Every structure is written in C-alpha cells, then in structure tokens.
Amino acid sequence: MAVNSAELIEIINLIAHDIQKNRDFLTELDSAIGDADHGINMSKGFKAVTEKISTMADKDCGSILKTVGMTLVSTVGGASGPLYGTAFMRAGQAVGDKQQLGFEDIPILLDAALEGIKMRGKAVKGEKTIIDALEPAVEVLKSSPMDIKLMNAAVKAAKDGVEYTKGIIAKKGRASYLGERSLGHQDPGATSCYIMLSSTYKAILDRNN
Amino acid sequence: MVEWGDGLVGIILVSHSKKMAEGAKEIIEQVIGDKIKIKVAAGTSDNRLGTDVFLIEQKVLEIFDGDGVLIIPDLGSAVMSTEMAIESLEEPIRSMTQLADSPFFEGAIAAAMEASFGKSLEEVKQAAENTRGMKKIA
Numbered sequence: 001m002a003v004n005s006a007e008l009i010e011i012i013n014l015i016a017h018d019i020q021k022n023r024d025f026l027t028e029l030d031s032a033i034g035d036a037d038h039g040i041n042m043s044k045g046f047k048a049v050t051e052k053i054s055t056m057a058d059k060d061c062g063s064i065l066k067t068v069g070m071t072l073v074s075t076v077g078g079a080s081g082p083l084y085g086t087a088f089m090r091a092g093q094a095v096g097d098k099q100q101l102g103f104e105d106i107p108i109l110l111d112a113a114l115e116g117i118k119m120r121g122k123a124v125k126g127e128k129t130i131i132d133a134l135e136p137a138v139e140v141l142k143s144s145p146m147d148i149k150l151m152n153a154a155v156k157a158a159k160d161g162v163e164y165t166k167g168i169i170a171k172k173g174r175a176s177y178l179g180e181r182s183l184g185h186q187d188p189g190a191t192s193c194y195i196m197l198s199s200t201y202k203a204i205l206d207r208n209n
Numbered sequence: 210m211v212e213w214g215d216g217l218v219g220i221i222l223v224s225h226s227k228k229m230a231e232g233a234k235e236i237i238e239q240v241i242g243d244k245i246k247i248k249v250a251a252g253t254s255d256n257r258l259g260t261d262v263f264l265i266e267q268k269v270l271e272i273f274d275g276d277g278v279l280i281i282p283d284l285g286s287a288v289m290s291t292e293m294a295i296e297s298l299e300e301p302i303r304s305m306t307q308l309a310d311s312p313f314f315e316g317a318i319a320a321a322m323e324a325s326f327g328k329s330l331e332e333v334k335q336a337a338e339n340t341r342g343m344k345k346i347a
Contacts, residue, residue: 035258037257037258037259040257041257041259044255073262073263073290073293074254074261074262074263075253075254076259077253077257077258077259077260077261077286078259078285078286079285079286079289080286081259081262081286081289081290082262082286082289082290082292082293083289085293086293120289120292120293121289173285174284174285
C-alpha cells in the first residue's frame with residue numbers, strides 16, 4: 001500500500017462522508033447520555049475539513065493531517081474538537097513531510113493520535129470514551145507486521161471496544177454526571193472513532209483490490 | 210516581570226453559553242464595577258453552544274497587559290479548549306495565562322474580587338480554587 005497526498009484527501013473525504021451519514025445516529029447516542037450534539041458537531045467539523053483540504057493535493061501528508069486537526073479544533077465546538085483535533089495534529093507531526101504513506105505508517109500515526117487524545121482528555125481506557133475504541137485498535141496494529149488483515153483485525157477490535165462501553169460507567173464528560181445510569185449505552189465518541197477507523201479500512205481495501 | 214500592566218489581573222469566562230458567561234459577568238460587575246478587565250469567550254463562531262479555542266486565544270491577547278490572565282471554564286470542552294489556547298500562546302503571555310480549577314460562578318466572582326485588589330495571578334487563581342467545596346448555608 002502507498003497512499004499519496006491526493007489519496008489521503010480521498011480517504012479523509014470518505015471519513016467525512018461516513019460521519020455525515022451517521023450524524024443522526026451519533027446525535028441519538030449522545031442524547032441518551034450526553035448533550036445531544038456529537039453528530040451535529042462532528043458533521044459540521046468534517047464538512048469544514050472537506051472544504052479546507054480540497055486544495056491540498058500538492059502538500060505533504062503531515063500538513064494535510066495537521067490541517068484536518070486545526071479545522072476540527074476551530075469548527076466542532078464540543079469536546080470532540082480539541083480531542084480529535086489534537087489526534088489529527090499529532091498524527092500529522094508523526095508522519096512529518098512525507099509525500100506518501102505506507103502500511104508501516106498507520107500504527108505510528110494512530111499511536112500518536114491515541115497519545116494526543118489521552119493527553120488532552122486526561123483519560124485512560126475504561127472510562128467510556130474514544131480511547132475504549134482506539135486503544136484496542138492501536139494495540140492490534142502494533143502486535144505484528146502491518147498488512148490489510150491486521151488492519152481489519154484492528155477495526156474489529158475498535159468495534160468490540162464500542163460494545164465494551166455499554167457495560168461501563170462514564171467517568172469523563174457530560175455523561176459522567178449520570179453515574180451508573182450511563183450503563184447500557186454505547187459511547188458516542190467511541191462510536192465515531194470506530195466509524196473513522198472503519199472508513200479508513202474500507203478506503204484502503206478498495207485501493208488494494 | 211513585564212512592566213506595562215495596570216497592576217490588575219484580567220479574567221476570561223469560558224462557557225458553552227454566551228448567555229451564561231455574560232450573565233455571570235453582569236453579576237460580578239455589579240459588585241466590583243469595571244475596575245478589572247473581564248471578557249467572555251463563549252459559544253461557537255456560528256452561535257451554537259460550545260467553546261472555541263481561537264476565540265479564547267483572541268480574548269487573552271485582547272486583555273493581556275503584563276499582569277496575567279486567569280481563565281475560568283465551565284465544563285468539559287471549555288477546559289480542553291482553554292488548555293489548547295494557552296499552549297498556542299507565546300511567552301511571556303503563555304506562562305502568565307492560567308486556568309482555574311474551580312466552580313464556574315463562585316470561582317469567577319472570588320477571582321474578580323481578588324483581582325480588583327491588585328493581587329497576583331497566583332493569589333487570584335488560589336481565590337477561585339478555594340471556592341471548591343465552599344458552603345452556602347451555614
């Protein structure tokens with residue numbers, strides 16, 4: 001696999017498309033245990049991202065990812081802005097000025113993204129957040145040499161992570177005020193994270209076939 | 210120490226809601242007048258509930274005059290957005306802009322009161338944070 005800047009933009013556009021498609025679903029999840037704005041916020045953010053990166057095909061991959069991060073920070077409005085914003089900015093820093101990305105870059109950039117989210121949210125696994133989906137995925141990606149099968153396994157681990165959030169109590173964000181009443185609901189942030197990983201996988205799979 | 214200040218710490222109220230932050234500012238100013246600079250950085254640029262890193266940064270730059278700025282956030286993203294805004298500032302502004310870990314309104318009024326007496330950034334921040342767990346009924 002090799003993804004150049006133009007193809008990276010296509011992958012991000014696919015993520016944006018899938019976020020839009022799931023806008024109402026994410027908002028519905030958030031209305032159960034949060035402030036009912038996750039879908040709206042994310043879809044606003046990624047709409048702005050799509051516009052912003054449309055002219056960046058001649059830029060390096062790090063700059064594109066950093067621009068995604070900055071745009072999310074300035075347009076989302078909720079906690080997912082600083083969290084996903086930091087994640088994309090850290091991922092951008094991790095790949096630097098590369099003009100194309102290979103399989104080996106994926107664990108590196110997602111690990112940087114995970115560390116960024118942990119730093120920004122001061123959260124760890126088990127608190128019903130994005131981390132419950134992202135960390136298991138990163139662990140899989142780091143477990144053996146990277147290929148499309150491992151990527152599939154990582155997306156599956158993220159999905160299991162989303163399921164896992166149904167059985168735990170929220171410790172961060174608005175949902176934490178619900179205490180044990182947050183049990184039984186899946187976390188909207190973990191869900192949007194799974195959607196993004198799954199879109200990325202689909203885009204790379206299409207490219208590989 | 211930077212020297213161009215008026216000797217008074219400035220305060221920024223960061224909230225998801227413009228109404229909430231402006232209401233808090235109104236009540237505080239009824240008590241201390243316009244002695245210190247209080248700014249509101251609340252809501253998103255398209256008028257939704259939420260917080261905006263760049264708006265917070267802009268407000269810090271508007272009121273920074275060498276005596277420091279204390280930021281009082283409401284919940285969640287207000288804290289994260291403020292942290293990001295502070296990280297993006299340059300020195301010496303960056304280290305003289307601090308985030309208070311306090312209840313929103315009680316922290317804001319205590320900080321404003323302390324600031325109006327010309328106390329240092331550290332003292333103003335401490336006053337805000339001391340309101341945590343404060344009893345309202347004796």
